Amino acid sequence: MAEQDDILEIRKSVRHLCDQYGEDYWLQLDRERGYPTEFVRELTTSGFLTVLIPEEYGGAGLGVYEAAAVMEEVCRSGAHAGACHAQMYVMGSVLRHGNEVQKKTYLPAIAAGELRLQSFGVTEPSTGTDTTNLKTVARRDGDEYVINGQKVWISRIEHSDLMILLARTTPREQVSRKTRGLSAFIIDVSAAIGNGLEIRPIESMINHHSCELFFDDLHIPADNLLGEEDEGFRVILDGMNAERILIAAECVGDGRYFIDKASAYARERIVFGRPIGQNQGVQFPIARCYTEVEAASLMVEKAARMFDAGEPCGAEANMAKMLASEASWRAGDVCMQTHGGFAFAKEYHIERKFRETRLYQIAPISTNLILSYLGEHVLDLPRSF
Ligand SMILES: Cc1cc2nc3c(=O)[nH]c(=O)nc-3n(C[C@H](O)[C@H](O)[C@H](O)COP(=O)(O)OP(=O)(O)OC[C@H]3O[C@@H](n4cnc5c(N)ncnc54)[C@H](O)[C@@H]3O)c2cc1C
Numbered sequence: 001m002a003e004q005d006d007i008l009e010i011r012k013s014v015r016h017l018c019d020q021y022g023e024d025y026w027l028q029l030d031r032e033r034g035y036p037t038e039f040v041r042e043l044t045t046s047g048f049l050t051v052l053i054p055e056e057y058g059g060a061g062l063g064v065y066e067a068a069a070v071m072e073e074v075c076r077s078g079a080h081a082g083a084c085h086a087q088m089y090v091m092g093s094v095l096r097h098g099n100e101v102q103k104k105t106y107l108p109a110i111a112a113g114e115l116r117l118q119s120f121g122v123t124e125p126s127t128g129t130d131t132t133n134l135k136t137v138a139r140r141d142g143d144e145y146v147i148n149g150q151k152v153w154i155s156r157i158e159h160s161d162l163m164i165l166l167a168r169t170t171p172r173e174q175v176s177r178k179t180r181g182l183s184a185f186i187i188d189v190s191a192a193i194g195n196g197l198e199i200r201p202i203e204s205m206i207n208h209h210s211c212e213l214f215f216d217d218l219h220i221p222a223d224n225l226l227g228e229e230d231e232g233f234r235v236i237l238d239g240m241n242a243e244r245i246l247i248a249a250e251c252v253g254d255g256r257y258f259i260d261k262a263s264a265y266a267r268e269r270i271v272f273g274r275p276i277g278q279n280q281g282v283q284f285p286i287a288r289c290y291t292e293v294e295a296a297s298l299m300v301e302k303a304a305r306m307f308d309a310g311e312p313c314g315a316e317a318n319m320a321k322m323l324a325s326e327a328s329w330r331a332g333d334v335c336m337q338t339h340g341g342f343a344f345a346k347e348y349h350i351e352r353k354f355r356e357t358r359l360y361q362i363a364p365i366s367t368n369l370i371l372s373y374l375g376e377h378v379l380d381l382p383r384s385f
Contacts, residue, residue, distance in 0.1 A: 002062060002065075002066050006066075007065075007066065007069055010048075010051075010066060010069055010070060011069055011072075011073050013046070013048075014048055014069075014070050014073040014074060014077075015073050015076075015077060017042060017043065017046060017048070018073065018074060018077035018078075018079055019077065020042075021036075021038075021039050021077075021079065022078075023078040023349045025039070026078060026079055026080055026349070026352065027346060027347070027349060027352060029080075029207060030080075030206075030207045030352050031346075033207055033209075034207075035083060035158075035159050035209060036079075036080070036083050036084070037159070039079070039083070039084075040083060040084045040116075040159075041113060043074070043084060044084075044087075044113040045112075045113045047059070047060055048070045049070075049084060049087055049088065050087075050091075050110065050111045050113075051066050051067050051070060051088075052064070052067050052088055052091065052092060052095075052242075053091060053095070053107055053110065053111045054095070054107075057095075057103060057104075057107035057108050057111055058107065058108040058111030058112060059107070059111045063304070063307070063308035064242050064245050064246065064304045064307045064308055065301070065304040065305055065307075065308050067088050067242075067246060067249075068245055068246055068248075068249035068300060068301075068304045069249070071085055071088070071246050071249045071250045071253065072249040072250065072252050072253035072256075073253060074250070074253065075249075075250045075251075075252075075253025075254045075257060076253035076254075076256045076257050076260075077253075077257075078257060078349055078353065080206075080207065080352075080356055081250045081253075082155070082206070082208050082356065082359070083156070083159075083207075083208075083209070084118065084156075085246060085247070085250065086117075086118050086119065086120060086155065086156060086243075087110070087116065087117055087118050088242070088246055089239045089242040089243040089246055090117050090118070090119070090120050090164055090239060091106075091107065091110055091117050092238065092239045092242050093120075093164055093184065093226060093227075093235050093236065093238065093239045094106055094107060094117070094164075094186070094226065095107065096235075096238055097184070097226050097227035097234075097235045097238070098186075098226060098227075101223075102186065102226065106162065106186070115161045115162060116159065116160045116161045116162070117160065117161070117162045117163075117164075118155075118156040118157075118159060118160035119154060119155065119156050119157040119160040119162070119163035119164070119189070120154075120163060120164045120165075120166075120236075120239075121151040121154045121157075121163055121164070121165040121166065121187075121213060122134070122151070122166045122236060123151060123152055123153050123154070124136060124149070124150060124151055124152060125150060125152040125212075129365075129366065129369055130385075131166070131233075131236075132172070132178040132179050132182065132233065133172070133178075134149075134166065134167070134168060134182070135149055135150070135168070136148070136149025136150065136151065136165075136166075136167040136168065136215060137149055137167055137168050137169070138167040138168070138169050138183060138185065139169075140169070140222065140229075141219075142222075143221065143222045143223075144219045144220060144221060144222055145169075145185065145219075145220050145222055145224075145225070146217055146218065146219055147165070147167055147185075147196070147215045147217075147218040147219075147220065148215050148216060148217060148218075149167065149215050150212070150213065150214055150215065151165075151212070151213040151215075152202075152212050152213075153202065153210045153211075153212075153363070154210060154211050154212075154213050155208050155209055155210045155211075156209050157189060157199060157209075157211050157213070158199065158201070158209055158211065159209060160189055161188070161189055161190065162186055162187065162188065162189060163186075163187040163189055164184055164185070164186060164187075164226065164235075164236075165184065165185045165186075165187050166182055166183075166184055166232055166233070166236050167182065167183060167185065167232075168181055168182055168183075169181060169182065169183040169229055169230055169232075170230050175230070179233040179234075180230055180231070180233070181230050182230065182231075182232040182233045183225060183226075183227075183228075183229050183230060183231070183232035184225070184226040184227055184232035184235040184236060185220060185224050185225055185226060185232075186224045186226050187218075187220060187224070188220075188224075192218055192220070195218065195219070196215060196216055196217050196218030196219060197213060197214070197215055197216075197218050198213070198214040198216070199211045199212070199213055199214075200212045200213075200214070205355055205358075206355050206356050206359060208359070240317075240364070240365075241303075241307055241313055241314060241317040242307060242317075243364055244303075244317040244318060244320065244321040244364070244365070245300060245303045245304050245307060245313075245317050245320055245321070247321055247324075247325070247360055247364060248296065248299070248300045248303070248317075248320035248321045248323070248324035248325070249300050249304075249324070250360070251296070251321075251324035251325045251327065251328035251357060251360050252293060252296055252297045252300055252324050252327075252328070254328040254331070254332070254353060254356070254357040255289065255292075255293035255296070255324070255327050255328040255331040255357075256293060257353060258289070258328070258331035258332050258334070258335035258350070258353065258357075259286060259289055259290050259293060259331055259335070261335050261339075261350060262286045262289075262331075262334055262335040262338040262339070263277070263286055265338055265339055266282050266283065266286065266338050269340075276338070282338060285334040285337070285338075286334055286338065288330075288334075289327065289330055289331040289334050292323075292326075292327040292330060292331070293324075293327045293328070293331055295323065295327070296320065296323040296324040296326075296327045297324070299316065299319055299320040299323050299324070300320045300324060302316055302320070303316035303317045303319070303320040314373070314377065315373075315374060315377065315378045318365075318370045318373050318374065319370070319374070321360070321365070321370065322367055322370045322371075324360075325357070325360035325361045325367070326361065326367070328357045328360070329357055329358060329360075329361060332350070332353060332354040332357050332358075333354075335350055335354070336350060336351070336354055372384060372385075
Protein backbone atom coordinates (compact mmCIF):
# COMPACT_ATOMS: atom_id res chain seq x y z
CA MET A 1 0.00 0.00 0.00
CA ALA A 2 1.23 3.51 -0.82
CA GLU A 3 2.36 5.79 2.02
CA GLN A 4 0.08 8.64 3.03
CA ASP A 5 2.32 11.15 1.18
CA ASP A 6 2.08 9.04 -1.97
CA ILE A 7 -1.71 8.96 -1.75
CA LEU A 8 -1.79 12.74 -1.41
CA GLU A 9 0.48 12.99 -4.45
CA ILE A 10 -1.80 10.65 -6.44
CA ARG A 11 -4.84 12.75 -5.48
CA LYS A 12 -3.05 15.98 -6.43
CA SER A 13 -1.93 14.63 -9.81
CA VAL A 14 -5.40 13.28 -10.65
CA ARG A 15 -6.93 16.64 -9.71
CA HIS A 16 -4.41 18.38 -11.95
CA LEU A 17 -5.22 16.08 -14.88
CA CYS A 18 -8.99 16.58 -14.37
CA ASP A 19 -8.54 20.36 -14.23
CA GLN A 20 -7.28 20.28 -17.82
CA TYR A 21 -10.73 19.13 -18.91
CA GLY A 22 -13.13 21.05 -16.71
CA GLU A 23 -16.86 20.83 -16.25
CA ASP A 24 -17.77 22.42 -19.60
CA TYR A 25 -16.03 19.49 -21.33
CA TRP A 26 -18.35 17.08 -19.51
CA LEU A 27 -21.42 19.24 -20.14
CA GLN A 28 -20.68 19.28 -23.86
CA LEU A 29 -20.27 15.49 -23.95
CA ASP A 30 -23.52 15.10 -22.02
CA ARG A 31 -25.32 17.26 -24.60
CA GLU A 32 -23.84 15.41 -27.58
CA ARG A 33 -23.89 11.98 -25.97
CA GLY A 34 -20.16 11.97 -26.73
CA TYR A 35 -17.44 9.78 -25.24
CA PRO A 36 -14.46 11.35 -23.38
CA THR A 37 -11.86 9.62 -25.57
CA GLU A 38 -9.03 12.09 -24.82
CA PHE A 39 -9.71 12.09 -21.08
CA VAL A 40 -9.77 8.28 -20.86
CA ARG A 41 -6.61 8.04 -22.95
CA GLU A 42 -4.79 10.50 -20.70
CA LEU A 43 -6.02 8.85 -17.52
CA THR A 44 -4.69 5.56 -18.92
CA THR A 45 -1.33 6.70 -20.28
CA SER A 46 -0.62 8.69 -17.12
CA GLY A 47 -0.96 5.38 -15.26
CA PHE A 48 -3.98 6.20 -13.11
CA LEU A 49 -6.51 3.93 -14.81
CA THR A 50 -4.03 1.07 -14.68
CA VAL A 51 -2.87 1.37 -11.07
CA LEU A 52 -4.19 -2.12 -10.28
CA ILE A 53 -2.15 -3.88 -13.00
CA PRO A 54 0.97 -5.48 -11.44
CA GLU A 55 4.34 -3.95 -12.34
CA GLU A 56 5.45 -7.09 -14.20
CA TYR A 57 2.61 -6.42 -16.70
CA GLY A 58 3.35 -2.71 -17.02
CA GLY A 59 1.05 -1.22 -14.35
CA ALA A 60 1.74 0.47 -11.04
CA GLY A 61 0.91 -2.63 -8.96
CA LEU A 62 -1.04 -0.65 -6.39
CA GLY A 63 -4.22 -1.67 -4.57
CA VAL A 64 -7.90 -0.87 -4.51
CA TYR A 65 -7.19 1.68 -1.77
CA GLU A 66 -5.17 3.77 -4.22
CA ALA A 67 -7.54 3.07 -7.12
CA ALA A 68 -10.42 4.32 -4.96
CA ALA A 69 -8.54 7.59 -4.37
CA VAL A 70 -8.18 8.01 -8.15
CA MET A 71 -11.88 7.45 -8.83
CA GLU A 72 -12.96 9.66 -5.94
CA GLU A 73 -10.87 12.57 -7.26
CA VAL A 74 -12.19 12.08 -10.80
CA CYS A 75 -15.76 12.40 -9.52
CA ARG A 76 -14.98 15.21 -7.13
CA SER A 77 -13.68 17.26 -10.06
CA GLY A 78 -17.10 17.15 -11.72
CA ALA A 79 -16.10 14.49 -14.26
CA HIS A 80 -18.15 11.40 -15.07
CA ALA A 81 -16.14 8.34 -14.08
CA GLY A 82 -18.82 6.05 -15.55
CA ALA A 83 -17.09 6.49 -18.89
CA CYS A 84 -14.03 4.54 -17.80
CA HIS A 85 -14.26 3.00 -14.31
CA ALA A 86 -14.93 -0.55 -15.49
CA GLN A 87 -11.39 -1.04 -16.78
CA MET A 88 -10.18 -0.93 -13.19
CA TYR A 89 -12.30 -3.75 -11.90
CA VAL A 90 -12.86 -5.83 -15.05
CA MET A 91 -9.16 -6.33 -15.59
CA GLY A 92 -9.02 -7.90 -12.10
CA SER A 93 -10.90 -10.89 -13.57
CA VAL A 94 -8.15 -11.34 -16.18
CA LEU A 95 -5.46 -10.89 -13.54
CA ARG A 96 -6.89 -13.38 -11.07
CA HIS A 97 -8.40 -15.96 -13.42
CA GLY A 98 -6.58 -15.58 -16.74
CA ASN A 99 -3.93 -18.10 -17.76
CA GLU A 100 -0.38 -16.88 -18.34
CA VAL A 101 -0.92 -16.51 -22.11
CA GLN A 102 -4.02 -14.37 -21.57
CA LYS A 103 -2.31 -12.22 -18.95
CA LYS A 104 0.73 -11.64 -21.18
CA THR A 105 -1.47 -10.95 -24.20
CA TYR A 106 -3.86 -8.50 -22.59
CA LEU A 107 -2.50 -6.87 -19.45
CA PRO A 108 0.61 -5.10 -20.87
CA ALA A 109 -1.44 -3.83 -23.82
CA ILE A 110 -4.15 -2.55 -21.44
CA ALA A 111 -1.49 -0.90 -19.26
CA ALA A 112 0.02 0.79 -22.34
CA GLY A 113 -3.39 2.09 -23.43
CA GLU A 114 -3.28 0.01 -26.63
CA LEU A 115 -6.24 -2.19 -25.66
CA ARG A 116 -9.41 -1.06 -23.87
CA LEU A 117 -11.17 -3.50 -21.55
CA GLN A 118 -14.08 -1.30 -20.57
CA SER A 119 -17.01 -3.64 -21.00
CA PHE A 120 -18.59 -6.54 -19.14
CA GLY A 121 -21.77 -8.33 -20.15
CA VAL A 122 -23.79 -9.88 -17.35
CA THR A 123 -27.30 -8.33 -17.18
CA GLU A 124 -30.09 -9.77 -19.33
CA PRO A 125 -33.51 -8.27 -20.06
CA SER A 126 -35.61 -11.19 -18.87
CA THR A 127 -33.69 -12.15 -15.72
CA GLY A 128 -32.18 -8.91 -14.34
CA THR A 129 -30.69 -9.28 -10.88
CA ASP A 130 -31.33 -13.04 -10.91
CA THR A 131 -27.94 -13.54 -12.57
CA THR A 132 -27.66 -17.31 -12.23
CA ASN A 133 -30.89 -17.64 -14.22
CA LEU A 134 -29.39 -15.91 -17.26
CA LYS A 135 -30.32 -17.33 -20.66
CA THR A 136 -27.33 -16.60 -22.91
CA VAL A 137 -25.66 -19.89 -23.80
CA ALA A 138 -22.17 -20.80 -25.00
CA ARG A 139 -21.98 -24.23 -26.62
CA ARG A 140 -18.61 -25.91 -27.13
CA ASP A 141 -18.00 -26.88 -30.77
CA GLY A 142 -14.50 -28.29 -31.39
CA ASP A 143 -11.99 -25.57 -30.65
CA GLU A 144 -14.69 -22.88 -30.51
CA TYR A 145 -17.66 -21.79 -28.45
CA VAL A 146 -20.87 -20.69 -30.17
CA ILE A 147 -22.80 -17.99 -28.32
CA ASN A 148 -26.52 -17.23 -28.54
CA GLY A 149 -28.63 -14.92 -26.40
CA GLN A 150 -29.18 -11.34 -25.39
CA LYS A 151 -27.77 -8.80 -22.91
CA VAL A 152 -28.94 -5.38 -21.84
CA TRP A 153 -27.35 -2.24 -20.36
CA ILE A 154 -23.87 -3.26 -21.45
CA SER A 155 -21.93 -0.05 -21.05
CA ARG A 156 -19.00 1.30 -23.05
CA ILE A 157 -18.90 -1.60 -25.51
CA GLU A 158 -18.73 0.86 -28.41
CA HIS A 159 -15.57 2.26 -26.83
CA SER A 160 -13.92 -0.99 -25.81
CA ASP A 161 -11.77 -3.52 -27.63
CA LEU A 162 -12.60 -6.35 -25.25
CA MET A 163 -15.59 -7.46 -23.21
CA ILE A 164 -15.89 -10.06 -20.47
CA LEU A 165 -19.07 -12.03 -21.09
CA LEU A 166 -20.94 -14.36 -18.73
CA ALA A 167 -22.90 -17.18 -20.40
CA ARG A 168 -24.31 -20.54 -19.45
CA THR A 169 -22.29 -23.59 -20.55
CA THR A 170 -24.24 -26.28 -18.65
CA PRO A 171 -28.03 -26.08 -18.22
CA ARG A 172 -29.17 -25.00 -14.77
CA GLU A 173 -31.12 -28.26 -14.29
CA GLN A 174 -27.88 -30.25 -14.68
CA VAL A 175 -25.76 -28.49 -12.03
CA SER A 176 -25.66 -29.10 -8.29
CA ARG A 177 -25.65 -25.38 -7.41
CA LYS A 178 -27.23 -22.63 -9.47
CA THR A 179 -23.97 -20.66 -9.46
CA ARG A 180 -22.28 -23.49 -11.38
CA GLY A 181 -22.56 -24.08 -15.11
CA LEU A 182 -21.76 -20.47 -16.03
CA SER A 183 -18.55 -19.50 -17.82
CA ALA A 184 -16.72 -16.24 -18.47
CA PHE A 185 -15.25 -15.38 -21.87
CA ILE A 186 -13.02 -12.68 -23.31
CA ILE A 187 -14.72 -11.29 -26.41
CA ASP A 188 -12.83 -9.45 -29.13
CA VAL A 189 -15.52 -6.83 -29.77
CA SER A 190 -14.57 -5.61 -33.24
CA ALA A 191 -14.14 -9.18 -34.53
CA ALA A 192 -17.57 -10.09 -33.10
CA ILE A 193 -19.62 -7.16 -34.44
CA GLY A 194 -21.31 -8.18 -37.68
CA ASN A 195 -20.26 -11.82 -37.21
CA GLY A 196 -22.88 -12.90 -34.69
CA LEU A 197 -22.98 -9.86 -32.43
CA GLU A 198 -25.30 -6.92 -32.99
CA ILE A 199 -25.20 -3.83 -30.79
CA ARG A 200 -28.01 -1.32 -30.26
CA PRO A 201 -27.42 1.79 -28.13
CA ILE A 202 -30.00 2.56 -25.43
CA GLU A 203 -31.09 6.17 -25.05
CA SER A 204 -30.88 6.79 -21.32
CA MET A 205 -31.05 9.40 -18.55
CA ILE A 206 -27.26 9.77 -18.35
CA ASN A 207 -24.43 9.73 -20.86
CA HIS A 208 -23.38 6.16 -20.10
CA HIS A 209 -23.02 4.53 -23.55
CA SER A 210 -25.07 1.47 -22.61
CA CYS A 211 -26.26 -0.97 -25.27
CA GLU A 212 -28.42 -3.98 -25.94
CA LEU A 213 -26.49 -6.94 -27.33
CA PHE A 214 -27.84 -9.70 -29.55
CA PHE A 215 -25.78 -12.86 -30.03
CA ASP A 216 -26.71 -15.05 -32.97
CA ASP A 217 -24.24 -17.91 -33.44
CA LEU A 218 -21.18 -15.87 -32.50
CA HIS A 219 -18.13 -18.15 -32.84
CA ILE A 220 -15.20 -17.43 -30.53
CA PRO A 221 -11.97 -19.41 -29.96
CA ALA A 222 -12.18 -21.84 -27.03
CA ASP A 223 -8.93 -20.24 -25.80
CA ASN A 224 -10.96 -17.17 -24.86
CA LEU A 225 -12.50 -19.00 -21.92
CA LEU A 226 -11.51 -17.07 -18.79
CA GLY A 227 -10.93 -19.34 -15.80
CA GLU A 228 -12.46 -22.81 -15.71
CA GLU A 229 -15.50 -23.87 -17.70
CA ASP A 230 -18.68 -23.81 -15.57
CA GLU A 231 -16.91 -21.73 -12.88
CA GLY A 232 -17.44 -18.32 -14.47
CA PHE A 233 -19.65 -17.04 -11.67
CA ARG A 234 -16.57 -17.01 -9.42
CA VAL A 235 -14.64 -15.03 -12.06
CA ILE A 236 -17.33 -12.36 -12.07
CA LEU A 237 -18.00 -12.49 -8.31
CA ASP A 238 -14.33 -11.89 -7.53
CA GLY A 239 -14.44 -8.59 -9.38
CA MET A 240 -17.64 -7.48 -7.70
CA ASN A 241 -16.16 -6.45 -4.37
CA ALA A 242 -13.58 -4.27 -6.12
CA GLU A 243 -16.34 -2.83 -8.28
CA ARG A 244 -18.49 -1.96 -5.27
CA ILE A 245 -15.63 -0.32 -3.41
CA LEU A 246 -14.60 1.74 -6.45
CA ILE A 247 -18.18 2.82 -7.19
CA ALA A 248 -18.57 3.75 -3.51
CA ALA A 249 -15.41 5.88 -3.78
CA GLU A 250 -16.93 7.59 -6.82
CA CYS A 251 -20.05 8.35 -4.78
CA VAL A 252 -17.87 9.85 -2.03
CA GLY A 253 -16.29 12.02 -4.74
CA ASP A 254 -19.74 13.03 -6.02
CA GLY A 255 -20.88 13.76 -2.45
CA ARG A 256 -17.85 15.97 -1.80
CA TYR A 257 -18.42 17.72 -5.13
CA PHE A 258 -22.04 18.54 -4.16
CA ILE A 259 -21.04 19.72 -0.68
CA ASP A 260 -18.26 21.96 -2.09
CA LYS A 261 -20.70 23.47 -4.58
CA ALA A 262 -23.53 23.90 -2.08
CA SER A 263 -21.28 25.49 0.54
CA ALA A 264 -19.69 27.89 -1.95
CA TYR A 265 -23.06 28.98 -3.28
CA ALA A 266 -24.58 29.32 0.20
CA ARG A 267 -21.71 31.63 1.17
CA GLU A 268 -22.07 33.82 -1.92
CA ARG A 269 -25.77 34.01 -2.75
CA ILE A 270 -27.39 37.02 -1.07
CA VAL A 271 -31.15 36.97 -0.52
CA PHE A 272 -32.99 39.13 2.02
CA GLY A 273 -29.75 41.06 2.40
CA ARG A 274 -27.62 38.19 3.72
CA PRO A 275 -25.93 35.01 2.46
CA ILE A 276 -28.46 32.18 2.26
CA GLY A 277 -25.96 30.01 4.16
CA GLN A 278 -26.52 32.19 7.22
CA ASN A 279 -29.96 30.60 7.51
CA GLN A 280 -29.71 27.40 9.46
CA GLY A 281 -32.48 25.98 7.26
CA VAL A 282 -29.91 26.08 4.43
CA GLN A 283 -26.79 25.39 6.53
CA PHE A 284 -27.93 22.31 8.47
CA PRO A 285 -28.84 20.08 5.49
CA ILE A 286 -25.37 20.70 4.02
CA ALA A 287 -23.73 19.91 7.37
CA ARG A 288 -25.81 16.73 7.66
CA CYS A 289 -24.73 15.60 4.17
CA TYR A 290 -21.11 16.33 5.05
CA THR A 291 -21.45 14.03 8.07
CA GLU A 292 -23.00 11.26 5.97
CA VAL A 293 -20.39 11.46 3.20
CA GLU A 294 -17.52 11.44 5.71
CA ALA A 295 -18.99 8.38 7.45
CA ALA A 296 -19.43 6.58 4.12
CA SER A 297 -15.84 7.43 3.24
CA LEU A 298 -14.63 5.60 6.36
CA MET A 299 -16.48 2.47 5.26
CA VAL A 300 -14.97 2.74 1.77
CA GLU A 301 -11.51 3.00 3.31
CA LYS A 302 -12.14 0.00 5.57
CA ALA A 303 -13.44 -2.14 2.70
CA ALA A 304 -10.51 -1.14 0.45
CA ARG A 305 -7.91 -1.96 3.09
CA MET A 306 -9.54 -5.36 3.73
CA PHE A 307 -9.69 -6.10 0.00
CA ASP A 308 -6.00 -5.25 -0.41
CA ALA A 309 -5.10 -7.41 2.60
CA GLY A 310 -6.88 -10.35 0.93
CA GLU A 311 -9.52 -10.54 3.69
CA PRO A 312 -13.15 -11.42 2.91
CA CYS A 313 -14.86 -8.04 2.51
CA GLY A 314 -18.23 -8.77 0.88
CA ALA A 315 -20.20 -7.15 3.71
CA GLU A 316 -17.93 -4.09 3.91
CA ALA A 317 -17.86 -3.58 0.13
CA ASN A 318 -21.66 -3.79 0.00
CA MET A 319 -22.15 -1.49 2.99
CA ALA A 320 -19.69 1.03 1.53
CA LYS A 321 -21.58 1.04 -1.77
CA MET A 322 -24.96 1.45 -0.10
CA LEU A 323 -23.91 4.17 2.36
CA ALA A 324 -21.95 6.15 -0.21
CA SER A 325 -24.60 5.96 -2.96
CA GLU A 326 -27.29 7.14 -0.54
CA ALA A 327 -25.07 9.89 0.89
CA SER A 328 -24.12 11.21 -2.57
CA TRP A 329 -27.75 11.21 -3.66
CA ARG A 330 -28.85 13.17 -0.60
CA ALA A 331 -25.94 15.59 -1.05
CA GLY A 332 -27.05 16.06 -4.67
CA ASP A 333 -30.59 16.78 -3.55
CA VAL A 334 -29.42 19.32 -0.94
CA CYS A 335 -27.10 20.91 -3.52
CA MET A 336 -30.08 21.27 -5.88
CA GLN A 337 -32.19 22.83 -3.11
CA THR A 338 -29.41 25.22 -2.08
CA HIS A 339 -29.11 26.51 -5.64
CA GLY A 340 -32.83 27.12 -5.99
CA GLY A 341 -33.88 27.70 -9.61
CA PHE A 342 -30.29 27.95 -10.83
CA ALA A 343 -29.83 24.26 -10.02
CA PHE A 344 -31.87 23.57 -13.15
CA ALA A 345 -29.58 25.58 -15.41
CA LYS A 346 -27.23 23.20 -17.18
CA GLU A 347 -24.34 25.65 -16.99
CA TYR A 348 -24.26 25.09 -13.22
CA HIS A 349 -23.52 21.37 -13.88
CA ILE A 350 -25.43 20.21 -10.80
CA GLU A 351 -28.39 18.63 -12.56
CA ARG A 352 -25.98 16.51 -14.66
CA LYS A 353 -24.12 15.20 -11.61
CA PHE A 354 -27.47 14.72 -9.84
CA ARG A 355 -28.62 12.42 -12.65
CA GLU A 356 -25.30 10.61 -12.78
CA THR A 357 -25.04 9.81 -9.08
CA ARG A 358 -28.61 8.44 -8.98
CA LEU A 359 -27.49 5.38 -10.94
CA TYR A 360 -25.47 3.98 -8.07
CA GLN A 361 -28.45 3.02 -5.94
CA ILE A 362 -29.49 0.73 -8.83
CA ALA A 363 -26.30 -0.40 -10.56
CA PRO A 364 -24.10 -2.35 -10.33
CA ILE A 365 -26.34 -3.75 -7.61
CA SER A 366 -29.51 -2.27 -6.15
CA THR A 367 -29.92 -1.31 -2.50
CA ASN A 368 -32.46 -4.06 -1.83
CA LEU A 369 -30.05 -6.71 -2.98
CA ILE A 370 -27.38 -5.33 -0.63
CA LEU A 371 -29.81 -5.40 2.29
CA SER A 372 -30.76 -8.93 1.38
CA TYR A 373 -27.06 -9.94 1.31
CA LEU A 374 -26.50 -8.43 4.75
CA GLY A 375 -29.68 -9.96 6.15
CA GLU A 376 -28.80 -13.43 4.96
CA HIS A 377 -25.00 -13.59 5.13
CA VAL A 378 -24.19 -11.31 8.06
CA LEU A 379 -27.29 -11.39 10.25
CA ASP A 380 -28.13 -15.05 9.56
CA LEU A 381 -31.74 -14.23 8.74
CA PRO A 382 -33.79 -16.68 6.63
CA ARG A 383 -33.01 -16.66 2.91
CA SER A 384 -35.78 -15.01 0.90
CA PHE A 385 -34.91 -16.08 -2.66
C1 LIG B 1 -26.80 3.04 -16.88
C2 LIG B 1 -26.64 1.58 -16.57
C3 LIG B 1 -25.45 0.95 -16.86
C4 LIG B 1 -25.29 -0.42 -16.64
N1 LIG B 1 -24.14 -1.05 -17.05
C5 LIG B 1 -24.06 -2.41 -17.00
C6 LIG B 1 -22.95 -3.11 -17.56
O1 LIG B 1 -22.00 -2.48 -18.10
N2 LIG B 1 -22.95 -4.46 -17.54
C7 LIG B 1 -23.96 -5.19 -16.98
O2 LIG B 1 -23.89 -6.41 -16.99
N3 LIG B 1 -25.03 -4.55 -16.42
C8 LIG B 1 -25.11 -3.19 -16.43
N4 LIG B 1 -26.20 -2.54 -15.89
C9 LIG B 1 -27.29 -3.33 -15.33
C10 LIG B 1 -27.41 -3.18 -13.82
O3 LIG B 1 -26.40 -3.91 -13.18
C11 LIG B 1 -28.84 -3.65 -13.44
O4 LIG B 1 -29.74 -2.69 -13.97
C12 LIG B 1 -29.00 -3.79 -11.97
O5 LIG B 1 -28.21 -4.86 -11.49
C13 LIG B 1 -30.46 -4.06 -11.61
O6 LIG B 1 -30.98 -5.08 -12.42
P1 LIG B 1 -32.36 -4.86 -13.20
O7 LIG B 1 -32.30 -3.53 -13.86
O8 LIG B 1 -32.64 -6.03 -14.07
O9 LIG B 1 -33.43 -4.77 -12.06
P2 LIG B 1 -34.38 -5.94 -11.52
O10 LIG B 1 -33.60 -7.15 -11.18
O11 LIG B 1 -35.51 -6.09 -12.47
O12 LIG B 1 -34.92 -5.28 -10.18
C14 LIG B 1 -35.82 -4.16 -10.20
C15 LIG B 1 -36.02 -3.65 -8.77
O13 LIG B 1 -36.60 -4.70 -7.98
C16 LIG B 1 -35.80 -4.94 -6.84
N5 LIG B 1 -35.78 -6.39 -6.55
C17 LIG B 1 -35.63 -7.40 -7.46
N6 LIG B 1 -35.68 -8.59 -6.80
C18 LIG B 1 -35.84 -8.31 -5.50
C19 LIG B 1 -35.95 -9.12 -4.32
N7 LIG B 1 -35.89 -10.45 -4.38
N8 LIG B 1 -36.12 -8.49 -3.12
C20 LIG B 1 -36.19 -7.14 -3.05
N9 LIG B 1 -36.08 -6.33 -4.13
C21 LIG B 1 -35.92 -6.92 -5.33
C22 LIG B 1 -34.40 -4.44 -7.18
O14 LIG B 1 -33.72 -4.05 -6.00
C23 LIG B 1 -34.70 -3.26 -8.11
O15 LIG B 1 -34.87 -2.09 -7.35
C24 LIG B 1 -26.34 -1.16 -16.06
C25 LIG B 1 -27.55 -0.51 -15.72
C26 LIG B 1 -27.70 0.83 -15.98
C27 LIG B 1 -29.03 1.49 -15.67
